[in-house]
Amino acid sequence: MRTLDIAIAGAGPAGLAAALFLAEAGHRVTILERFEAPRPLGSGLILQPTGLSVLARLGLLERILALGARIDRLVGHEVERGRTVLDARYGRRRAGARFGLAVHRAALFNVLYEAVRERGIAVETGIEVAGFEPASGGGFVLDARGRRHGPFALVVDASGARSPLRSYLSDGKGGTELAYGAIWATLRWAGGFDPHALTQAYERARVMIGILPIGRQRPGDDEEAAFFWSLKVADHAALVDGGISAWKARVLGLWPEAEPYLAQVDDFDRFVLARYRHHTLARPFREGLVAIGDCAHSTSPQLGQGANMALIDAAALASALDCHDDLSDALSAYAAMRRRHVRLYQALSAVFTPFYQSDSAVLPFLRDRLVPALASIPPGPQILSAMVSGFLVDPLKPIGIAEPDWR
Numbered sequence: 001m002r003t004l005d006i007a008i009a010g011a012g013p014a015g016l017a018a019a020l021f022l023a024e025a026g027h028r029v030t031i032l033e034r035f036e037a038p039r040p041l042g043s044g045l046i047l048q049p050t051g052l053s054v055l056a057r058l059g060l061l062e063r064i065l066a067l068g069a070r071i072d073r074l075v076g077h078e079v080e081r082g083r084t085v086l087d088a089r090y091g092r093r094r095a096g097a098r099f100g101l102a103v104h105r106a107a108l109f110n111v112l113y114e115a116v117r118e119r120g121i122a123v124e125t126g127i128e129v130a131g132f133e134p135a136s137g138g139g140f141v142l143d144a145r146g147r148r149h150g151p152f153a154l155v156v157d158a159s160g161a162r163s164p165l166r167s168y169l170s171d172g173k174g175g176t177e178l179a180y181g182a183i184w185a186t187l188r189w190a191g192g193f194d195p196h197a198l199t200q201a202y203e204r205a206r207v208m209i210g211i212l213p214i215g216r217q218r219p220g221d222d223e224e225a226a227f228f229w230s231l232k233v234a235d236h237a238a239l240v241d242g243g244i245s246a247w248k249a250r251v252l253g254l255w256p257e258a259e260p261y262l263a264q265v266d267d268f269d270r271f272v273l274a275r276y277r278h279h280t281l282a283r284p285f286r287e288g289l290v291a292i293g294d295c296a297h298s299t300s301p302q303l304g305q306g307a308n309m310a311l312i313d314a315a316a317l318a319s320a321l322d323c324h325d326d327l328s329d330a331l332s333a334y335a336a337m338r339r340r341h342v343r344l345y346q347a348l349s350a351v352f353t354p355f356y357q358s359d360s361a362v363l364p365f366l367r368d369r370l371v372p373a374l375a376s377i378p379p380g381p382q383i384l385s386a387m388v389s390g391f392l393v394d395p396l397k398p399i400g401i402a403e404p405d406w407r
Helices: 013-024 049-057 061-065 105-118 233-242 244-254 256-262 306-323 327-356 362-376 380-389
Strands: 005-009 028-032 044-047 069-071 073-078 084-089 100-104 122-124 129-135 138-143 148-152 154-157 180-188 197-203 207-215 224-232 272-274 277-280 289-291
Touching: 005 013, 005 138, 005 148, 013 028, 013 105, 013 154, 013 306, 044 049, 044 105, 044 207, 044 224, 044 306, 049 061, 049 306, 061 100, 061 105, 069 207, 084 362, 084 380, 100 105, 100 207, 100 224, 129 148, 138 154, 148 154, 180 233, 207 244, 207 256, 224 233, 224 256, 233 244, 244 256, 277 327, 306 327, 327 362, 362 380
Parallel strands: 005 028, 005 154, 028 122, 073 197, 154 289
Antiparallel strands: 044 100, 069 100, 073 084, 129 138, 138 148, 180 224, 180 272, 197 207, 207 224
């Protein structure tokens, strides 16, 4: 592919990773970011072996490993009887045992953003992307002040599930706003739980509480944990109105072991409300515009794949541009590279989420009996391992990325 002028809307993991891959390939890249100073939003996430493999390809694996907390399993119990109803472990490979890496979003952002700065990639801040104007051979980015930026041969939309550019690619279906979200807080790691596990407690499917060790945001910082409580988004205002003391008493009644973490919380200002949407663009590109990350596909975080899918998208887009001289052919190839993996995990998320976040009484009843059996009877453990690792189908082989040696 000839050298292109490329704009990337959004300085999240998808946008920053795409900038690194595309600049490495020789393209002229400009990141457009709405904040005056680029910054991350949210609390913790798990980088799966897929996402870690992409970071390894960028030469950033050692940096992120130095900050995150190694995760070897996902474990959960139901609070009524204390039974373990989820125990998903990362599987072994010939090159060692796969694992996840739990990180604060700020740690991932810092590693990627520092690499962008080191490589001299242009970042223009204070630009709130509002629209796209097609032009011959590409298009312009329109901002909220009515200014035009460009022209660019390609605009990469990495600005998230609620991107204003998504309407230029959508078939008119806006996706589904999920009834359940979660409140998240970043707290000091206080021990008391497996430091190499995501630990969760469930009250049917109405309540899911979780504690995730997430390492540190920068070298030398204290170790942290992400604490989350799922709830209906519509119930959030009532939760806050009821007061922090009443909520803490409710949590401790379900999960007394969480007390060292709740003791760090004085009010709801420590929490961020996360809302989730389920959508998948049937065709994530048009002439001059392509979507990656949550703009192209978003869902609940139940399977822990969001940031990883975004990193894979970035690598796939760069690979497709490298392999095709015609831009239209390259964008078609990018969509084809990602189609099978994206659709599978979007479908799995849509199926599994109601078992953990819904008003159903039947689904958690089935979950608490079927998932333990699946986790203990071959090939169930292997299937669960592949699912959480992101390798139920291999998304890396089509883009020419190999897994690192996990030993």
